[in-house]
Amino acid sequence: MENPINTISSITVFLLILLLIGCSTSEEFSGYSYDPKDVTETSDKETNPHYTRVIGVNDGKIWVSNDFPGARMNDFYQVNDSLYRVAIKPERDAINNSPWYAFQIWSVEPDTIKLQLDYEHGDHRYIPKLSKDSRHWQRIDSTNYSADTTRGTATLTLNLERKPLWVSAQELFTxxxxxxxxxxxxxxxxxxxxxxxxxxxxxxxxxxxxxxxxxxxxxxxxxxxxxxxxxxxxxxxxxxxxxxxxxxxxxxxxxxxxxxxxxxxxxxxxxxxxxxxxxxxxxxxxxxxxxxxxxxxxxxxxxxxxxxxxxxxxxxxxxxxxxxxxxxxxxxxxxxxxxxxxxxxxxxxxxxxxxxxxxxxxxxxxxxxxxxxxxxxxxxxxxxxxxxxxxxxxxxxxxxxxxxxxxxxxxxxxxxxxxxx
Ligand SMILES: [Zn+2]
Incomplete structure (x- = not known):
């Protein structure tokens, strides 16, 4: 008759082997649900250019700039009398939805405008933070901000003056x-x-x-x-x-x-x-x-x-x-x-x-x-x-x-x- 202790240890060994097989055949990690495809293939990739730009529209009345560290702003348009649009693109098209933006905006004469944040390859995520000196930041007042979750855009109401206003996804920390x-x-x-x-x-x-x-x-x-x-x-x-x-x-x-x-x-x-x-x-x-x-x-x-x-x-x-x-x-x-x-x-x-x-x-x-x-x-x-x-x-x-x-x-x-x- 077999020793019961041996039987127990044989069962333990058998279970351990099963466990090890289970581990070794588990699928190799290829990314989390929110990751783009091939995220674990980490060799160098081609990236989209992001040009330093200072753009004026409406006959030079309203201006934006991305000429500072941490900035992201690809283009700027006037849509109609009071609506303007900033275009924001990622560094690569295949990317997680964390659309960062940061730019300065100003107006030659004091003016109140509506500004739409429009993203390529992403949907609006971060509530805008505003600053007059890039050091002290405030979250935009909720009455001046609305997000369109269907279109993935956001529209801000901004009071502009000649002194630039920083608009950024989060405080700048560069x-x-x-x-x-x-x-x-x-x-x-x-x-x-x-x-x-x-x-x-x-x-x-x-x-x-x-x-x-x-x-x-x-x-x-x-x-x-x-x-x-x-x-x-x-x-x-x-x-x-x-x-x-x-x-x-x-x-x-x-x-x-x-x-x-x-x-x-x-x-x-x-x-x-x-x-x-x-x-x-x-x-x-x-x-x-x-x-x-x-x-x-x-x-x-x-x-x-x-x-x-x-x-x-x-x-x-x-x-x-x-x-x-x-x-x-x-x-x-x-x-x-x-x-x-x-x-x-x-x-x-x-x-x-x-x-x-x-x-x-x-x-x-x-x-x-x-x-x-x-x-x-x-x-x-x-x-x-x-x-x-x-x-x-x-x-x-x-x-x-x-x-x-x-x-x-x-x-x-x-x-x-x-x-x-
Ligand atoms: Zn992270």
Whole structure:
């Protein structure tokens, strides 16, 4: 008679084999539902030109310009006495629906006009933000704005004067803003700035090192990436708030920096941001689909900088966060069944965050780690837990910052606890 324990272990082995077969025959990832076809084929692509233009219409009375970093405006027309139209096109025809626009508009004489935003290969998405100096922004008053969801356009009522008005999908947060922020942080003795590589258009890929660890002792590492997708400004503001909290003078942040190093790459797609792209880098590639083949210099630079951590006897990667924006506040953790280190970490901090902000809308949607995105590469390479941290496009900026800073505090507390175990 067969030993019952052997029978049980044979069944276990059989089930394990079934599971492995199941995994190996699962279909290869080819893109999410909202991705264009072939998104994971990340070699250089041909892109549409975007010419720098200053255009005057109505006998030189109304003008627009796209002559600044982050701008996107392809053409400008007068439709009738009071209606004007801006034409906006993406950097490549096959693209996600994140139609970015940014331009200046002015009038030789004070005038009130209607302006239609008209998109090729996309439908209107972002509520316009207005600024008189490109630094202070306000969402357009709802009485001056209507979106036509059938046609995918939006019409704005604008009071124009000679001084240019900036109209943009989101606040502008471009190279100079990152540089000023990074430079102000590096005034602190425990923060340094590196260049880990260069984009296609020769922008540095910036890295911030934040740490007060003892160089001879073992310590943890937290990886942060941001702005792989150009229009995702609330994700950028979130990255800034999150890192500012890690770099703050609180007891908690100091304690954290005594035990952990922060390796942050907050501006991963500088070319896309500077060129006012909807999604891609300068060669028309979605950088958050290139974490398997690494065909783009931006992703390669970050990977090459991180890889030595694999065989570092003193540093252990504990966590990775990749900041993005979408139409809601949502976290994408790795499927709970996957064994990560620390295990179940993301689910625990999100629970704490939800308890502290019961009124603040926070969604959670676990994903299998089978796509070539940043978070999954961190998990597969280091075994560490990681999350895609998505902030709502229209999140009120102040409360978003408050919640993000609190999430940084919870993560620091939890990581310090994990390290003790
Ligand atoms: Zn994104």
């Amino acid at each position: 190279w100079n803003d990152y540089k000023a922020w990074a430079d102000s942080l590096t005034k602190k003795s425990f923060i340094s700035q590196d260049t880990v590589g260069f984009s296609h258009n020769n922008h540095p890929i910036i890295k911030l090192n934040i740490s007060e660890t003892n160089t001879d002792e073992p310590r943890g590492v937290m990886i942060i990436t941001g702005r792989l997708h150009p229009p995702e400004v609330t994700g950028a503001l979130g990255t800034e708030a999150f890192i500012n909290e890690l770099a703050s003078d609180t007891e908690l942040a100091k304690k954290f920096r005594n035990n952990f190093e922060i390796w942050a790459y907050p501006f991963a797609n500088p070319d896309g941001v500077q060129q006012g792209h909807w999604r891609y880098n300068a060669r028309g590639v979605d950088l958050n689909r290139d974490w398997e083949h690494f065909k783009q210099p931006e992703t390669r630079a970050i990977r090459n900088d991180l890889l030595p951590l694999k065989n570092d006897s003193l540093r252990k990667v504990y966590y990775g966060i990749d900041f993005h924006s979408t139409d809601e506040n949502i976290f994408y953790p790795i499927n709970r069944e996957e064994k990560t280190f620390p295990d179940d970490f993301t689910y625990q901090w999100i629970d704490s965050l939800k308890k502290e902000f019961p009124e603040y809308p926070i969604e959670v949607e676990p994903f299998p780690p089978n796509s070539p995105i940043t978070k999954n590469w961190i998990f597969h390479t280091f075994g560490a837990d990681a999350v895609t941290y998505e902030t709502s496009d229209e999140a009120p900026r102040d409360s978003m910052r408050t919640v993000t800073r609190e999430s940084a505090r919870i993560i620091m507390e939890q990581l310090i606890e994990e390290q003790k175990q």
